[in-house]
Amino acid sequence: MKCLGSLTFKFKQAVNPLAFVCYRFRFTQELHAHLNGSLSEDTLRDLFMENPDLKSDERIKSLISSFLLKSRSLEECFKKFEIAHAVTVTPAAVKRATKDVISDFAADGVAYLELRTTPRSVPGIMSKSEYVQAVVDTIKDVQAFNSSDKFIIVKLLLSINRQESPIEAEENVRKAIEANAAYPDIVVGVDLSGNPKYGDVVRNILPLLTEARKSGLKVVLHCAEIPNENEVEEMLKFNADRLGHGTCVHPSYGGSEKLWRLLLDSKTPLEVCLTSNVKCKTVETYENHHLRHLLQLQHPFAISTDDKGVFSTSLSKEFELAAKTFNLSSLELCNCVAMAINASFASTDEKNELMSKLSAFKIERG
Ligand code: 6MZ
Secondary structure (H helix, E strand, O other), rough: OEOOOOOOOOOHHHHHOOOOHHHHHOOOEEEEOOHHHHHHHHHHHHHHHHHHHOOOHHHHHHHHHHOOOOOHHHHHHHHHHHHHHOOOOOOHHHHHHHHHHHHHHHHOOOOEEEEOOOOOOOOOOEEEHHHHHHHHHHHOOOHHHOOOOOOOEEEEEEEEEEOHHHHHHHHHHHHHHHHHHHHOOOOEEEEEEEOOOOOOOOHHHHHHHHHHOOOOOOOEEEEEOOHHHHHHHHHHHHHHOOOEHHHHHHHOOOOOHHHHHHHHOOOEEEEEEEEEEHHOOOOOOOOOOOHHHHHOOOOOOOOOOOOOOOOOOOOOHHHHHHHHHHHHHHHHHHHHHHHHHHHHHOHHHHHHHHHHHHHHHHHHHO
16 A cells, blocks of 8 residues: 555556546546647648648658657657647647647546647747737637536646747746736746756746746746756756656666655655657656656656657556556546646646545545
8 A cells, every 4th residue: 555645545456447537537637738749640730731831841841751750869859849830830820729739638538737838939920929828818718618517627837948048038937927917817837848958047047937936826847857967956946836757866767866855855746758758768668667766655746748749649548558557556546636636736726626526536436
């Protein structure tokens, strides 16, 4: 028997069918999903076909053919985002992309979704404000149609891309603060993401992150996707509200005892993206994923997809993978859902509602 906070984890022999968690009861929680990385092939194809300029663009055509190749490295995964960015260059395309991604998650049984995206401007076509507005408007539209049997809560985090300049970082944080003031129920946080090979940026943006936090936004950092002792230590000491990945923190994965201790003591929940980590080769195998240490040491985590389009996955597949790899029972999967609810940026009322749906399900299942 294991205990994660107040949640009991009883390891059983058989892995129960997973569909109940993900489809029938509609209460999984997706906490780490990049909008443009989550576009399905159908959405990418439709948006590509709708934009006549793209069909003659050789660079995009060659990117699309490389998209069909199997991912071989983190670097190659990052190339794939260029395709999604090339087809989401107007507010209308951003709206369509957002709507499709929310529908995909809803169809997969996600009851609570936190999307994150990097505000993007396209000269002469779309400003960063218009980009953010397009995403927020779509979230508002979708939620207006919520009913008791068709229900999804969607929140938004605005990302800083570590590859971009400090000026862009500042612009994005300002947009997040403004959007949070206008839509406090939707825009709830900021995220630091982008290709981790682009060095030590955290030190420079700490004042911005502190400002975001003071204005009421939650702060999430992509942390330790590759080894970087100094930056990871700075991130852990910042005490973010959640950390993405947290791969190279444990000493066996290129981290250190010191970093691992800092993480465990902080109790900061990790967003765990199994398929993404293995496909990007930042983790060798599912069995050897650092989730096994989190389970063993009862450290909070949320099973997530990262980029379901890029990695051809879904949240239900990630739950299935976790269950099969670590032999988790249905009760343990429910406890994963409860941990994600606790780690989410939902309001207290929303968390209570999600928790009561979870309890109702547990009672029904005995
Ligand atoms: C770090 C990632 C990422 O913002 O245009 N992104 N950053 N690590 C990852 N793991 C593989 N996956 C996605 O979505 C795409 C952007 O999200 C970030 C990258 O900055 C990427 O350009 P948006 O919606």
